[in-house]
Structure formats: structure tokens, C-alpha cells
Amino acid sequence: MSGRDARVTSGLALNLGKPRLSLVPALAAHCTVHHFDSLPSRAAVYPLCAKSGRWAGPVDGGKRAIPYDSAMAKILLAWEAGAFLGHEMLVTAASVLLKDAGHDVVILSPDGTVPNEAARRAGVRWVAVPPAPGVPPLPSGVPWESRATTLWNFGFHSIDLIQDRFRAWDALLHREAPDVVVLQAAPFAHLAARAAGLPSVEFGIGFDVPPGLSPFPPYRNVDSFDEQVATRFERAILDRLRRVVGSIADRPLHAVVSGDRRLVVSIPELDHYDGIADPARTFLGPLPILDLGATRPRWVRGEPRVLAYVRAPLIDASQLLKAIGALKGDAVVVCPGADEALVSLARKLGVRLHGAPVSIHDLLPTADLVVSHGGGLMAEAVIRGRPCLALPAHFEQFMTATTLRRRRLGAIANPNEPAMYERALRHVLADREARRNVAAVATRHRAIAARSGHDFVTAVESVLAESR
Structure with a gap:
């Protein structure tokens, strides 16, 4: 039985294959939606595919059409962590690439983040995620830092917060019913996607896509790292997750909060985990520079x-x-x-x-x-x-x-x-x-720089193809 067909029951949601019915509609009703897509409807632009019964999408510059199942999917992109523009710009760049490839794209953003000019011009729908409640911090109790301690500090120490975020994301996934989720620094969204049986792609710079090891390798105070203590620490997080999502947490922590495909949009020379091998991480190189609108400065004087x-x-x-x-x-x-x-x-x-x-x-x-x-x-x-x-x-x-x-x-x-x-x-x-x-x-890396956008879209579409 595939992940999309598996029936997963937790204390908060019952998901049968692709999400269709939210058990917490009140949360979804309170989301803020910004829709800037003024393009004609699919029906007006692309013919119905006789084989699949779904709308066909453009490829090869619109010269031909292939079935929606491979060329036109609903893709949800999101980020949760990070208060600065880097995360937003990365998610926006990815959304524009996927939109240009003919997909129906939605960005779910942290509460209070307004749509940027690039997303508006591309016609990407923008939805604000309900804000998280404040919870008191709790020291991790270990002297090093790793992805596990980052998750702990982000709220994975609190069962109440895990439950709140899971409910919010579960509601959004059911309401939007995406074919795949593409997530950047979004661990609670990964958790909900796992429970919903949705295929997922994780992407970001090296720090945001750590090696999928158990336990997670340390990135700070490495000399104090103790593998046995780290394993016990991750089990404490999994115990909390199990209280909310049940058997979804019966696997290593990295498998619960990471994507099915893991893409590093940087180069190995600048990897945060330099020297730690993980063949499951694919280095694509930086995504194409995002065009943010009319203001495009140029050099006007001499060097430097x-x-x-x-x-x-x-x-x-x-x-x-x-x-x-x-x-x-x-x-x-x-x-x-x-x-x-x-x-x-x-x-x-x-x-x-x-x-x-x-x-x-x-x-x-x-x-x-x-x-x-x-x-x-x-x-x-x-x-x-x-x-x-x-x-x-x-x-x-x-x-x-x-x-x-x-x-x-x-x-x-x-x-x-x-x-x-x-x-x-x-x-x-x-x-x-x-x-x-x-x-x-x-x-x-000249070849990587030239094809990073194409390779990103291809990787997302390959995850879609494998899930069907």
C-alpha cells in the first residue's frame, strides 16, 4: 500500500489518501487568503485530457499539452521558521519556477507576512497560517546544538504547541488538498504532511536540510556531542510527537520531520555540514535570482x-x-x-x-x-x-x-x-x-548554475510521479 493510500488515524485527524475532509474547519476558516491570479481559467486555456479526465497543461512553451497528472498539479509551498527575508525569497523563487512550469501553486506563509511583488506578479495565491500560541521555553539540557535541539527550541518540547500546530496544518492541508507539499524550514508542516500521507519535498540551504542521520549530527559545540545522550534526547521528542500523531512517530526523528526528497539549493563548498556524507541530499545550486519588480539597479560608475x-x-x-x-x-x-x-x-x-x-x-x-x-x-x-x-x-x-x-x-x-x-x-x-x-x-559549477531552476522543478515533478 502506498503512502497516498494508507489510512492513518491519530488523535486529531483521520486521513484517507489525499486529504478531503478537515476535522478542524474552524481553523481553516480563519486563514487569510490573498489571491492575485487573474489568468483565465484552466478550462479556457487547456483542453481536457481524454485519458485522465483532468485538464492538460503546457509544456515546450505551450506548443503541446500533456496530462495534468504529470504537468499540472496543485503544489503547496510553505516556510515556518526564520524571521528574515531569506526564507520568504527562497519560497517565492521556488513558487515562481513551479508556476511557470504550469502548476497550480499556493504559498502558506507565517502569520503577518504579506505577499511580495514577485508573488503578486506571478499570480501565486498567498495564505497566512494562523499564529501559534506562546509557550514558555524549556532548556534542552544538552551542551551541543543540532537539528534536534533546534526543533526543541522551536516548540517540539511542548505537547500543547505540537497539538496546536498539527491541528492548524491538518486543517490547511485538508482544505487546500495539494498533490505535493514543498517545504522550507517547516517542521510542523512536515509532521502534518506525514500524517496525511502526502508526498513532500524539503529544500533550503545546507543548514535547513541537514544530513538524515539518527541522531542528527551536531553543528555547534561538536566536541561535547554524546551519541547515546543525543539518541535519548530525540526519543524524548518522539515521545511527545507520539502523543499527537500516534504511530507516525514510530520512526527516527529525521524521517518524521524531513521530506521524501531533500534538495540543497547551494553548493557543497558552502555546506553547513561540510564533510558529513548523505547521498539523500541533492545539491542543486542556488535557484535563479528572483525578479522582484520594476526596480532593477545597474552599475553606473567605475570600479570597485x-x-x-x-x-x-x-x-x-x-x-x-x-x-x-x-x-x-x-x-x-x-x-x-x-x-x-x-x-x-x-x-x-x-x-x-x-x-x-x-x-x-x-x-x-x-x-x-x-x-x-x-x-x-x-x-x-x-x-x-x-x-x-x-x-x-x-x-x-x-x-x-x-x-x-x-x-x-x-x-x-x-x-x-x-x-x-x-x-x-x-x-x-x-x-x-x-x-x-x-x-x-x-x-x-557553471552547469549547475545554468540548470538549477529546471532541476528543481524536475525533482518536484519526479516526487509527484512516484506518488501516483
């Missing part, structure tokens, strides 16, 4: 050309602007959270400052230096042969930045030491070895 994508609360933004301005080249700084004082300072220094995300299509390929906190933009820069300066604000960013420095692809600067900003910028710009190394990475 510096592109910075940072958040004002995480650095000394005024000192970074002064350091970049001192280079006397061309600079574009994207800085969500920038206030009027920063805007005024940037204007005085001749630095173009944007307080909201902009498209970087015309900037990234020819930037002499890319400055970021160390998230997904770093891989996008390196794969295009651009040296980087990292100003990491969180530990997972520090992990990537450390790997960047070790491989001599750029440098790290402490965001809390603004006096060092200019020196760090000049150091990377003058580092010929770093330029040679990133050029070698770009050459090595």
Missing part, C-alpha cells in the same frame, strides 16, 4: 563595484555606508530597516541605498565584491565568481562564513566591530587568491 545586502538592525549601518563610500567606486546597498538618517547619509556619500528588496539581476554577475550576512546570497555570489565579505549575525551564517574564509573565497568581519569594516572591504578587493578561487568555483 560593491553590492551589499544587509539589515540595518544587525550592523552599524552608518559605518558600513561610510566604509563603502570611502572606496570611491560604485555601490548599491539594499538595507531593509534603513531610516531617513541612513538615506540622507547615503545620498551625501554617493551610495545608492534601497530600504526594500530590489532585483539584483544586473548587479550580481559583475560585482567586484558582495557583502551580506552569510545566507543564501553568498552561494549565489560565489557560483558567479564574486568574492564575498560576510557580516554574520546568526550562528548558521557564521558557519557558512567560516567555510567561506577557510576555502579562501572571501572574508569575515565582526558586525559589532564597525571600525574594521573598511579594512575588511579593502582586504577582499585586494585578495587575488580569493578572486582566483571563486572563479574556479564558478567554472566548476
Whole structure:
């Protein structure tokens, strides 16, 4: 019996194959839905497939049609963790790729996140997930950090919160009835998808798609890791999950909260788990740069050309602007959270400052230096042969930045030491070895960079095909 046909009974939901009836409709009724799809209906555009009885979808630029079962599915994308733009931009980029491939796409976003311009222009439906109740934190009691401790701190220590999130996601999955879920840092959604028997794809940078080992490998305080203690710790989490989802939790933790297909949208050179083998993780490379709308800055002056994508609360933004301005080249700084004082300072220094995300299509390929906190933009820069300066604000960013420095692809600067900003910028710009190394990475991964979007869509569609 396949996962889609299995009958799974838990204390909260009864799912028969593809979700059809929600046992908690009140939660679904309170979700906020933004629908921007103004395109004609499927019936008006594509013929009915005589074989499957479902609408056919476009392939090969619309020159021919193939059955809905392989070309036009309902795909739900979501993220839960992460308060910054990286998660949202990654999910949006994936949704646009799948929408362009002819699929019916829905994004489920954390409460309070409004649809961005790229999602609106693509006609992607946007649904806000009901907010989670607050629960008191509980120390993990172990000295290292791993995906298991991250889950614990995210709420897997609380049976009440697990139950609330499971109910919310169960309601959404039943109401939306997707053919597959594509999830990014969304462990509660994975749990509900498992219970519903839905095929799933997990994707993200290396940190968000850890090796599927039991127990999860540590990523911090590695020397204190004890495998037996870690196994007991994960069993404690599974015991809590079992109280909510029953026998779904009768498997290793990584199998409960991970996808059927696991895609790392980065490169091995920047993997957070560098050196830990897991053939089930597929490295696709960064997804194509997302077009965020009409604002597409271009380089207008001479070298050095510096592109910075940072958040004002995480650095000394005024000192970074002064350091970049001192280079006397061309600079574009994207800085969500920038206030009027920063805007005024940037204007005085001749630095173009944007307080909201902009498209970087015309900037990234020819930037002499890319400055970021160390998230997904770093891989996008390196794969295009651009040296980087990292100003990491969180530990997972520090992990990537450390790997960047070790491989001599750029440098790290402490965001809390603004006096060092200019020196760090000049150091990377003058580092010929770093330029040679990133050029070698770009050459090595040229094919990946060219096909990452295609390979992502193909991977999702292969999971659909295998589930039918």
C-alpha cells in the first residue's frame, strides 16, 4: 500500500489518501487568503485530457499539452521558521519556477507576512497560517546544538504547541488538498504532511536540510556531542510527537520531520555540514535570482563595484555606508530597516541605498565584491565568481562564513566591530587568491548554475510521479 493510500488515524485527524475532509474547519476558516491570479481559467486555456479526465497543461512553451497528472498539479509551498527575508525569497523563487512550469501553486506563509511583488506578479495565491500560541521555553539540557535541539527550541518540547500546530496544518492541508507539499524550514508542516500521507519535498540551504542521520549530527559545540545522550534526547521528542500523531512517530526523528526528497539549493563548498556524507541530499545550486519588480539597479560608475545586502538592525549601518563610500567606486546597498538618517547619509556619500528588496539581476554577475550576512546570497555570489565579505549575525551564517574564509573565497568581519569594516572591504578587493578561487568555483559549477531552476522543478515533478 502506498503512502497516498494508507489510512492513518491519530488523535486529531483521520486521513484517507489525499486529504478531503478537515476535522478542524474552524481553523481553516480563519486563514487569510490573498489571491492575485487573474489568468483565465484552466478550462479556457487547456483542453481536457481524454485519458485522465483532468485538464492538460503546457509544456515546450505551450506548443503541446500533456496530462495534468504529470504537468499540472496543485503544489503547496510553505516556510515556518526564520524571521528574515531569506526564507520568504527562497519560497517565492521556488513558487515562481513551479508556476511557470504550469502548476497550480499556493504559498502558506507565517502569520503577518504579506505577499511580495514577485508573488503578486506571478499570480501565486498567498495564505497566512494562523499564529501559534506562546509557550514558555524549556532548556534542552544538552551542551551541543543540532537539528534536534533546534526543533526543541522551536516548540517540539511542548505537547500543547505540537497539538496546536498539527491541528492548524491538518486543517490547511485538508482544505487546500495539494498533490505535493514543498517545504522550507517547516517542521510542523512536515509532521502534518506525514500524517496525511502526502508526498513532500524539503529544500533550503545546507543548514535547513541537514544530513538524515539518527541522531542528527551536531553543528555547534561538536566536541561535547554524546551519541547515546543525543539518541535519548530525540526519543524524548518522539515521545511527545507520539502523543499527537500516534504511530507516525514510530520512526527516527529525521524521517518524521524531513521530506521524501531533500534538495540543497547551494553548493557543497558552502555546506553547513561540510564533510558529513548523505547521498539523500541533492545539491542543486542556488535557484535563479528572483525578479522582484520594476526596480532593477545597474552599475553606473567605475570600479570597485560593491553590492551589499544587509539589515540595518544587525550592523552599524552608518559605518558600513561610510566604509563603502570611502572606496570611491560604485555601490548599491539594499538595507531593509534603513531610516531617513541612513538615506540622507547615503545620498551625501554617493551610495545608492534601497530600504526594500530590489532585483539584483544586473548587479550580481559583475560585482567586484558582495557583502551580506552569510545566507543564501553568498552561494549565489560565489557560483558567479564574486568574492564575498560576510557580516554574520546568526550562528548558521557564521558557519557558512567560516567555510567561506577557510576555502579562501572571501572574508569575515565582526558586525559589532564597525571600525574594521573598511579594512575588511579593502582586504577582499585586494585578495587575488580569493578572486582566483571563486572563479574556479564558478567554472566548476557553471552547469549547475545554468540548470538549477529546471532541476528543481524536475525533482518536484519526479516526487509527484512516484506518488501516483
